[in-house]
Amino acid sequence: MKKWLLAGAAAFLLSGPAMTLVTTPAHAQVKQGGSMTVTYKDDVSTLDPAIGYDWQNWSMIKSLFDGLMDYKPGTTELVPDLAESYEISDDGLTYIFKLRQGVKFHNGREMTAADVKYSLERVVNPATQSPGAGFFGAIKGFDAASAEAGTALEGVTAVDDATVKIELSRPDATFLHVMALNFAHVVPAEEVEKYGADFGKHPVGTGAFKLAEWTLGQRVVFERNADYYHEGLPRLDQIVFEVGQEPIVALLRLERGEVDVAGDGIPPAKFLETKNDPKFKDMIVEGSQLHTGYVTMNVKMPPFDNLKVRQAVNMAINKDRIVRIINGRAVPANQPLPPLMPGYDESYEGFAFDPAKAKALLAEAGFADGFDTELFVANTDPQPRIAQAIQQDLAEIGIKAAIKSLAQANVIAAGGEEDQAPMIWSGGMAWIADFPDPSNFYGPILGCGGAVPGGWNWSWYCNEELDARAVKADSMADPSQADARIEEWKKIFTAIQDEAPWVPVFNEQRFTIRSDRLAGPDGIFVDPVHIPVHYDYVYAKDAQ
Missing domain, CATH: 3.90.76.10 (Dipeptide-binding Protein; Domain 1)
Known part of the structure; x- marks a missing residue:
């Protein structure tokens, strides 16, 4: 041992x-x-x-x-x-x-x-x-x-x-x-x-706190665990969680000093106003998440079985504009892994926004006049607005993408069928890691095991060679191999993005007030x- x-x-x-x-x-x-x-x-x-x-x-x-x-x-x-x-x-x-x-x-x-x-x-x-x-x-x-x-x-x-x-x-x-x-x-x-x-x-x-009260529909109260084994923690004597509070009302109450944390965050409609208000300057905290929002292309459905088509789509989407649509609450992405995740490759450039080159690639792939397709999206704001921006970008290179705005459950169901959804914008359903290890961003959403009916690999991408490398990487359990294992995952994910089954669009930032x-x-x-x-x-x- x-x-x-x-x-x-x-x-x-x-x-x-x-x-x-x-x-x-x-x-x-x-x-x-x-x-x-x-x-x-x-x-x-x-x-x-x-x-x-x-x-x-x-x-x-x-x-x-x-x-x-x-x-x-x-x-x-x-x-x-x-x-x-x-x-x-x-x-x-x-x-x-x-x-x-x-x-x-x-x-x-x-x-x-x-x-x-x-x-x-x-x-x-x-x-x-x-x-x-x-x-x-x-x-x-x-x-x-x-x-x-x-x-x-x-x-x-x-x-x-x-x-x-x-x-x-x-x-x-x-x-x-x-x-x-x-x-x-x-x-x-x-x-x-x-x-x-x-x-x-x-x-x-x-844990550091224990339950003191729970009034359904009203509040949950935690009190300090005086016997907690981490000396000096927790520092607070009590936490009161008030439920049934609309986010806008919670923000007003926080401004009045009645609330300490708006658990649902800053309401999107008030985000820019709040962020730009000097009185909130030192009260807003921004941080990264283990999150990536992406567009999938079903590699089993023509013309997305063509690598040049997928590369062209990657080059056609203006990610900076999409980030502006959500008021800057994200950073543009160029690979599946978010920057906070071990295995993220800072040197990887991915596919830069270049509509002219994208149109040339489509012509090389035999689609000089473009083609028709469908883009599935969850029907809750701001997802349809993001889908419309993607639709406009694709139209610039000749791809006519009809938007199918559905309930989230229906989008997920369509993605789990091999021949139902040519493209999906994952917003509202985008992947947030269960734990901070790159393997959690692979198996369910990019590995062969997820490319099954009902699965979450909506691109239906399956590279058996990379799958074998992924299995081997996760077998490197000896801590002395930790650095080598992360380097291998880095290579796996950049190899995947070279084959372009996704358009990684942004990594959402979390803002707490x-x-x-x-x-x-x-x-x-x-x-x-x-x-x-x-x-x-x-x-x-x-x-x-």
Whole structure:
């Protein structure tokens, strides 16, 4: 076994075979106490980590529960959490996690290895109906446990109260990222069994906050967990989530000092006015997301089976103009991976906007007079307006694209059929990574495994050679291979874009607006993983 990561009083962050010390942000000048109010338009669906999977409850769940792994605040860098240390076998098939001692659930009971085993078995149990069950497919015995309720997950063993052994059926370099997902967060069996399907309304975890109140349709209140194992966290005593608040009303209330964070962000109709208003200058926080918006071209449908046609489409679309349509809330993209994602190639140039060259390429492909096609788009603003801009750009080179504006579910269904959607603008459905690893941008949306009926690979692009390289890259589980693995993913994604199954259009930026009485370390108000806010690290400047 190789011991790759340790965390005692301080946390160590893995970077290839070397280890770098990560220190907790200094809080000597920060006072404990205070409250913050966050607004949302919609009610919270659930706070069960095995079930919750939308951007609203994601960060809330992460403040109630913990997993073996997490990310350095404001970054995509893995750090240990409930795990104090871990070891990986030479073949990459066995992980042994040593747990922190003295960690308590909100009900006062100390967490043990048996709770980790229970939580993982619960999430893959088909009776739980977890949308995240598939992430654990590499664990030995997954097929049996996910097929029949109550079947033990063979690959997970509680060696003793402080030691968990997890055996995989295949090496998986993303496994530690999976252990940082909400779905892997640890829950106490007695509370789940007590509340059954209602556990999501009565959550009990080990997190920085615990549930104090939930009035359906009105508000959810978190209070500080005084027994939290991360010394000095959280800084706030209370968080109040008010639901049923229209975003424009929330913005007005924030301006009046009644709200601290507008959870739904700045309303699009008020974005430029708010951004340009001097009084909001220090209250708006911008950050990158693990997001790419793109146009797919179905390579199984002529004429998009022709590389020159796909290249021409890439050169025809004016991405800067599209970014202007959404008031600058994105940056133009030239490759599938977003800039924040490991494997993004800063040197890659892609296809520059060049209508004249695009028209010449169409002529070389045998379409000097252009052709007719269809562009599918979700029918919620601003997606149809973006589709119209794309339509106008394509018309400039002779491509007449009829827009099919449909409900999002219908667009997704059409993309999952081999011969239904020649082109799709992915806006509103664009890919946001489940975790910060390039493989998550490949398999579902560009790999052969996603090019199946009902799949999310709407370009129906399948390069078996690249697929084999992707499998090999994800088998590079030895941390000493981390840098080489990312370099391989970089080459895979630029090779894909050279074949142009997509037009990467933009990488959306997240803008959070907060009251000026709140502060925290860099990045936590637009945390790329604890979307949208890493609540554990927020503090009130006026705390008494």
